[in-house]
Amino acid sequence: MNFHSKVKKVAKNPLATAILLLGFEKFKFIPDKKYISVMYKYYMGKKLNLDNPQTFNEKLQWLKIYNRKDEYTIMVDKYKVRDYVACKIGEEHLIPLLGVWDSAEEIDFDTLPNEFVLKCNHNSGTGMCICKNKTLLNIENVRKELKKGLKENYYYLGREWPYKNVQRKIIAEKFMVDESGCELKDYKVLCFNGEPKLIEFHQGRFTDHQSQDYYDINWNKTDISQGEVAGFGCSDKTVPIPVCFDKMMEFSRILAKGIPQVRIDWYAINEQLYFGEITFFDGCGFDKFDNPNDDAKLGAWIDLKSL
Template structure:
């Protein structure tokens, strides 16, 4: 049945729109108005249908975005590249593992999956992950999710250094700064923090002073503990400054940064969180975030 639906949607724009609207309602709990957007998710969908900022494509490219950030901030923020190419082989991964140690393997033109490969990985594991990333290069991710800026990216493979988690944690803590540029040129920032992605994954939201905000995304597994307080990391003020500087050309962007004992690293820039289907606690919070987004969503 799913194959039949996919076939119909591949040939009919109306069918694709209908399927998307149904999935949007299921995810968010309300009927959207994409032509007159007011909520956060509606504005993301308006952006997807009316993108007008040439930097969307550059900054969504996991390879080119590093060059962009190095120019805007400093090369100190960039995670070391071990390999950049049109494809990758098992032999090349083994060579990098032997020379450099643990690594991350990813395609540059989509949002994953991203693979951690350690020096203890088996041949079968390496082969499976290499095969999948090479296969990702065959997919027009922009067309698949109606995020056109991804379609303009020259597809390739990126292998980069693995950042080591701080003591007591299994993953590097992921700070996602949702930066909304205000009409007066200032910024409003909501901080999303993902904890323990490889294990008991949870997600919490905070203001820019790391005071907990009482809403959550509906993706979360039932029973996952939501953290309501965290210790401010070293050099947090530098993270805020970096996020604002990277966000300056956009009405809204999500700036992902890592902080490893005070050393700050760039993760990625995202222009359509959850592809515009990030269900929140209720519509009131979706509207609240939508009001923070004051500029033209096309930019």
């Protein structure tokens, strides 16, 4: 986007621009419906239709407002969801937990192994620490970032209601690598009315070579893409189907049962399937598709009439 386009976008969306510049929590007084409508128009470039939503991103906004169940709060809590998942599919599919704390000061780094992952249980990214060598870790900075993460109420960012009342904690998990010795590949299974339809496949996360591809449930690579907004595009290769793919689909159905639309994330490591997280609003419902027809296609898969 060139300079003149940016100026034009700011002029058309002064409230959204203020929210992005000053911080979303400063605008928590704005009702959810108003806030969502403002931010949707900023990111998508068009007015939000909540009376008759048609596209994937429109329907996600509708679900934010009108589909609120207490169990969703447990399902997005990266700590409490562990018991939920263990009950549904077995604890052997959980990444080993190394510790849980209410504050950054409580963490005893001496008890942690040389490699580990620290993160807050209620947000996405803020405060996360991926440690590959504890001897090189700046513990003071890690505590500082975790404190920042604990203060964040992730709900106010995109008004994703399930995050609003998560009891905030810090968790440590085992650092995992796949059979190649590299950081994990993400398999994000998009389920619609309880059925897997697409797999959003990420490679090279947290690197300069990140890619995002969409595969169908027969592991055929599709031409669906969101590279323009994500800042990274599709890979130029088709990867082999994971050995535990059938189990991934089976478990996704179990965890997505009774939910209009949800994303179940997995890691496949040495032929073993590990649960990642549950996300109700992929990209917060603000990520454009490079082809608008794909937004409409995915939107048709969400049935709101049953709610």
